């Protein structure tokens with residue numbers, strides 16, 4: 643299962659005129675594994691499941707196709723065509 647985790651990010655904070663200093667900030671993140679492309683990614687949103695909109699669409703399309711093919715099998719059984 644995905645586990646809540648905290649990662650440490652280094653942000654470049656502007657000190658003054660053109661000077662930068664590395665700033666260490668802690669960001670609460672949720673570690674997820676995308677069910678479509680199986681990559682690990684971090685998200686701010688606990689509800690996010692897929693790494694990208696593209697993967698979300700892919701998953702929706704797969705569900706749609708799976709449901710459609712099941713319906714076709716069912717209707718074939720009813721009609722008696724195998």
Ligand SMILES: [Zn+2]
Nearest residue numbers: 676679693697
């Ligand atoms: Zn993905």
